[in-house]
Amino acid sequence: MGEFTIPVNKNIDSGGKPPSAEHSDKTTRRSYFGVLWRRFKRNKISLISLYFIVFLIALAIVGPLILPFDYKTMDYTALYQKPSLKHWMGTDDGGRDMLTLIIYGLRNALIVGFGAGLVEILIGVTIGALAGYFGGRLDNILMRFVDIMFALPSFLLSLMLVVVLGRNLFTILLAIGLTSWAGMARLARAQVLSIKQVDYIEAARSLGASNSVIIFRYVLPNAVGPIFVSLSFNIPGAMMVESGLSLIGLGIMPPMPSWGALINIGSRFILSTPHLILYPAITFALTILAFTFVGDGLRDAFDAKQSD
Amino acid sequence: MTNILDVQALKTEFRRKNTLIRAVNNISFTIKKGSVLSIVGESGSGKSVTMHSVLRLIPSTGKIVAEKINFMGRDLMRLTEKEMRKIRGDQISMIFQDPMSSLNPTIKIGRQISEVLLWHHKANPKEAKERTIRMLHEVGIASPIERYNQYPFEFSGGMRQRVMIAMALIGEPRLLIADEPTTSLDVTVQAQILALIKKMQEQNKMSVVLITHNLAVATMMADEMIVMYAGQIVEQATKAEFLNRASHPYTVALLGSTPKLNMKERLQSIPGQPPDLKNINLEGCPFVDRCSAKMERCSREEPPAVQLSPTHRIRCWLYT
């Protein structure tokens, strides 16, 4: 066996952490979010991913306004076309422009992703924070409820909800949000619980801060980190559920396109015209990866152990 | 040959991103057979890194350079990692600061101690178990047979440190390195653990290096003393010389800032902050900014080693 050393990145002798003395420039008042942004920017992949997501959002908003095609009109004179100058990504089995379909798919995925994420945050954080901050019986009751929600297979539940509520964008995002907030609730509770015990909350109480000031000024700013990180992973998660539903034929009603439906249809022509499935699959994969990288960057930025 | 360990010109550096941290900066010292050496210093003084370097137990970002590290006639710098492993735990062993985190939480206490014998092929499993139980008894753990099969979380802090001592001593090492062994313990337990280490040292006639930030603990245990500051040895002396003629301004100030019972005068405090190893002034004396006796040349020229007696050496311009 050869030489080996164990990778360790601990401080040696716990010293070596003196203050860096370059704060003499007093004209710039530093803010917490400024510091976070500076740390986030250091991760180049995350930064590029963030720009990419901003670009995707812009595309989803502007795209449908300026595209020369729409997603409904079939063109039977132009079926299964390969990419060309007119149809950058070719056409599908109904002669519709693939680029148009993909951009609409993107729009729908983003709406469902952010919408479901918002629903999860609203329900999860409210329940988790209440349970964590007040504790006792309220905590017990709420957390048993969360336990049950957590144990249920959320995909099957959202599938059933879609069957009941109908198949449009809003019901789908609601169905996804309503069934997948349990993890967020646990996270929010754990965050609030751990921060509640930190000395600075006790210090705030000893200074006479009121409950609401404690929650909004001290607990929340320090608790949001993991919640935002989790959100940046849940948004692509919701997109996957949306596409998954479409894939098995329970997503947004056709002809409105969804990435899952595009993949499903494309899979039938994978031998003859693979671009029908490859383009949506690639855009989908890139979008989700971008969110994951942003989440990773956020996690590192919020990690207080990191110096800057 | 009376020295068990002879370290000459040891340097340990860590590279982190673009900064070079000189944790140990060119130090030399020896330890006599069967004696206790205390290394005292504040955080960042390099006292732990020094002894970790001797055992080559530093993170992979670190680099050790030394003229020689002679242990019982062998130069540790020339040993391969494999040969070095045969020395660790067997001939040189270590006790660490925090007994709560130094034991593997999922492995039985007995197993963790007997591993030393098994890894070094010094006993078969049955003998190892018997010797472990005897060792547990020797370090003052009641009902060692039951304790053998328990897990760390079933032990109090003091008991865990006894387990660590048993683990360090079962291989019958010639040199024991105790790295802040009592820092995380209550004072009453600290006294017990120190007494145990001293007892085992005398019984096994081994040498001990005690690393500590507590001057009082250091003097109570030591035959010889080393004071470190910013990776350098600023003063080394026998215990008697240290107690009677501590000479380096840092040593004197450190003695003055240690709270004692029945103090009549105020604590002497050393101004400023502990050194920043990232930007030490390599030109002059590292203590110059905090020194009350500094002279003009102190910040320009590196202080020389001054021999106050054959066994008492300091690095300071005051005594030239």
Add this chain to the structure above:
Amino acid sequence: MWRYILKRIGFIVIALFFVSLITFILIKSAPGNYIETERLITQNLTDVNVPPDVKEAWEKMYHLDKPEWQQFLIFLGNAVKFQFGPSFKYPTKTVENIIVETYPVSLTLAGLAMLLAIVIGIPLGILSAFYKDTLIDRIAIFLSMIGTSIPNYVMAVFLIYILALTLHLVPSIGWGQPVNYVLPVLSLAIGPIGSITRFMRSSLIETLNQEYIKVARAKGGGFIQVVIQHGVRNSLIPLMTVIGPQLAYLSVGTLFVENLFNIPGLGKFYSSAAVYRDYPMVMGTTLFFAGIVMFVNLLVDIVYGLLDPRIRKLDMNRS
């Protein structure tokens, strides 16, 4: 320990009751019914009006003529005996028949995928942790990132395109031969491989930073003793918390892959049942899946407790 398990089983029973209740309520409040949907979709009839006598006989067969609370009680009573009655779509078969016939296919897929994930993920994670910040590590992180973030049905597309269509290593379609398992299992496994690698890496890095690892080195341990016996061992325990949800996810996640590859597994039947509003099938299978997921989680927790002495000796006695 036994009390703990009993308590958990009690919790599972309660949760399953809620699952049945929620599914039942959802189904009852859903618009449209099977007969109409079936006629609309499969028989291509525009006239959805079913003759009254046909409808009545049909309703009788499925107890749909009784009040809803009675229907629910009948369902519960039978569910306890693992009987869910005949399916709407396949009136000659009971739902439990279909489950017993088709679940082994899904289970094999999920099981093989998990096995593959463990066999690849754990060593990859160890390697990545041990060679932290080197090229090997960066590649492993990137691959696991892709694995965890790209859904298995998208992964399947890429795999078909690369392995079947470009390299011609395996057939892209068909079912029945062992070789047909390659693509679905691979596409299912990549997600868990990513998760396990990532978790193993971060967990092992954290473990290797522990003081007791340094102690083990100071005792003279080599790679096997320090990294494997002290390090990996302790990282494997928390890994159980990842494997549990992954297993649960897989037992449902085969659904997409089965649809995409046209594999006759339970997932495929389940999703078409949902499309056709084959309610006995939907209810029975949902309950079955929910039970599997919770049971797997219980198993994982028990194994976790057995591995970690602190939990084994303290928590389980107390709770």
Add this chain to the structure above:
Amino acid sequence: MEPVIERMLEVQNLKKYFSVGKQLLKAIDDVSLEVKTGQSVGIVGESGSGKSTFARLVLGLLEATDGNVFFMESIAVQPMKKNNRSMTLRKYAQIVFQNPYLSLFPHLTIGANIEEPLRIHGVRDKEKRHLRAQELMYKVGVPEAYYDAFPHELSGGQQQRVAIARALALNPKLIVFDEPVSSLDVSIQAQILNLLLDLKEQYRLTYVFIAHDLAVVEYISDVIAVMYLGRFVEYAPKRFLIDQPLHPYTNVLLESVPVVGGSLKDVAGRGEIPSPLSPPSGCPFHPRCTKAFDRCRLERPEFIEVKPNHWVACHLYT
């Protein structure tokens, strides 16, 4: 003119029990104490003795199970009243914790941290707050350049200075210190201890100083109380407590304090502090006490004044 307050803090028969599973943990069990204005009382004890719980109880950060605490003679801290925050208490009584990094608001700059008490107590004028923060930073010796730095950018000693500055912001009368120097280096520890003595003199502060190091406690305090398993076992002016300790536990503590140039003594106190979940019968110290006799095992000794102002709970003196 303000009325003269003689007794800054009065603690009467204070109790705090926690339930741990089905067991009862008596963290503080019938403790009484009086802190006179301008006095500094040290409380010394090993880990698990309940001294931190005591600090939180006297400031009303925890609700006591039983007993009374009065601040400035008129403000009832314990029993705690629901929904009634005494802003006088919050203004005039402050606390400094062991770990300054955990006690400073991590998302606020050093300046904002020091100004926070002013904000909470309604000082709206930004400029005024800024000036006060600068003044306090100067007082405690934190360079002005750190005003816009974040807590994690400072060394431990500097962080503790900031925490002290924050505690001083509202001109308090009482400050409770919970192990304020035990995480600091020796040279920094001395700086902070001297700073505390200076501040006390300058602002006529009253201190409750909690620590495990008897030498440190002695340096700061006028009177010392020794705590063991949630009870006081001895209380006396520091000269008497150090020179003529009565309780065997105080003796053990004194003997255990390492002394420069001292020799290793065979310390009498065997073993470690027992778990507060299962305290020994009778006198809680009897299993470790070399002078224990039958009565100690059976009967809990009363805390009595055996000499003027020298209290002890030990059967040797009854």
